[in-house]
Amino acid sequence: MFEVKATSKYIRTSAQKAGLVLDLIRGKKASDAIAILRFTKKSVARDVEKTLRSAIANAVNVADKNQKRRLDEDDLVVSAAYADQGPSQKRVRPAPMGRAYQVIRRTTHITVSVAEGDGAGKPSRSERRAAAASSTASAAREKRTAGSKKKAAAEKADKE
Numbered sequence: 001m002f003e004v005k006a007t008s009k010y011i012r013t014s015a016q017k018a019g020l021v022l023d024l025i026r027g028k029k030a031s032d033a034i035a036i037l038r039f040t041k042k043s044v045a046r047d048v049e050k051t052l053r054s055a056i057a058n059a060v061n062v063a064d065k066n067q068k069r070r071l072d073e074d075d076l077v078v079s080a081a082y083a084d085q086g087p088s089q090k091r092v093r094p095a096p097m098g099r100a101y102q103v104i105r106r107t108t109h110i111t112v113s114v115a116e117g118d119g120a121g122k123p124s125r126s127e128r129r130a131a132a133a134s135s136t137a138s139a140a141r142e143k144r145t146a147g148s149k150k151k152a153a154a155e156k157a158d159k160e
Helices: 015-025 030-038 044-066 125-159
Strands: 003-011 076-085 089-094 100-105 108-116
Touching: 003 044, 003 076, 015 030, 015 044, 015 076, 015 108, 030 044, 030 076, 044 076, 044 108
Parallel strands: none
Antiparallel strands: 003 108, 076 108, 089 100
């Protein structure tokens, strides 16, 4: 299994806004991720989709060149997707009474990695939270019943 990445630099959005979109596709199959991005109503989704398509193309080219076999795009999974903060441009906006407000125009570096896999590797955040909640609930239930089991055992020992 190999991992190939693509990076788009100096995208004119904040890293926080890009991270919200990247959270939607992390861990998904590449074809599903493209469908998700196509219908996401955020302007940065278009840039993320371009980066993802570039990563897929890189993976296909690397597979053709190195392994002498055809890589199917449906076998690729978004293994990592993150947004790093790029340089910020500082601008000045005229304000009342001769003052000036500073405007910071943020940029972002978007990195998307794809790997060969089936998409069933790492569970999603919601699946992990649901599993943790159910295990916590069962542990709390056992803790509550453990006290009553000890009492019942003590009462049984007293009767004998």
